[in-house]
Amino acid sequence: MSFEQNISKTLTELIEIHSPTGYHQEVMAYIRKELDESGISYKETVKGAILATIKGESEEGRLFSAHVDTLGAMVKSIKGKGSLEFMLLGGYMYNTLESENCWIRTSQGKLISGTVQTNKPSVHIDGGDARSLERKQQTMEVIIDEKVHSVDDVKALGISVGDFIFIEPKLRILPNGFIKSRYLDDKASVSILLEAMKTLKKEKLHKTLHFFISNYEEVGHGAKAALPENLTEFIAVDMGAPGNDQNSSEYKVNICAKDSSGPYDYEMRRSLEMLCEEENIPYATDIYPFYGSDASAALGAGYDIRTALIGPGVFASHGYERTHMESMKATFDLIVSYAKK
Missing domain, CATH: 2.40.30.40 (Peptidase M42, domain 2)
Incomplete structure (x- = not known):
């Protein structure tokens, strides 16, 4: 199947599983099944999050996160x-x-x-x-x-x-690439990470990759604990937020320079931007004044790591949301390209 077909299937299955923050048993069972079928090793944290790992040549770790809990x-x-x-x-x-x-x-x-x-x-x-x-x-x-x-x-x-x-989420995936639903924040990103893991499992990697599927992001403590050892980089994959006076886009991967927790690591942000330019991945850099991520939660917990925030553009966040398949693909391409660096 094509990328679009795979993402549509996974996203539909994820959206159909109810997972408001605090109620995650069923959706985490789905994540475990997907990882088992893909042959990707993982462990479950005490709080019920999932940490999957793909070994690289180096023990130095790079982590991507997305959250499966919703409003x-x-x-x-x-x-x-x-x-x-x-x-x-x-x-x-x-x-x-x-x-x-x-x-x-x-x-x-x-x-x-x-x-x-x-x-x-x-x-x-x-x-x-x-x-x-x-x-x-x-x-x-x-x-x-x-x-x-x-x-x-x-x-x-x-x-x-x-x-x-x-x-009720009211998911609609339209033939022209638009996707409308509640809970694209952040099940759109979870579906992208699952697809990225399947692709990266086949690659020879320099750094060890970790994928943290968080279940308490919406209440602020999703990634405050249980991160792996030897971790130096944390990239939260969460929604970009197009809207009034914003630079974000529903058709690009969005890279956050700053949110309410402060600026993200400048060198990481520039590396992501330059990689997009080198590989012709459409992107937009933006600032979100009323936003926090699992990466900023990890910093608040005292982890000594560099952090970044990227994701597909999700219009009308925390309402009846909308994105586009082009934004999903651009986010996937950036994750895969950066993970292989």
């Missing part, structure tokens, strides 16, 4: 009328959730259908308030698609406080 929600309380108050997992914007289908996962593993609504969802009843209502935790709720009218009715379904809520 989500959790049941905060059961309301008297039988709807659910919820709290966010990660940095959703409430307005992007309105009218979305969802599933409540009970502790017994049952999935119950629901819809995210405001508590004033009808213009025929609530008039202008339905339009002007501020979208926030206190005004949003999940309406359960069952005949429930009380707290006891909801509890009888097996729903309780602390249950995870999965928001």
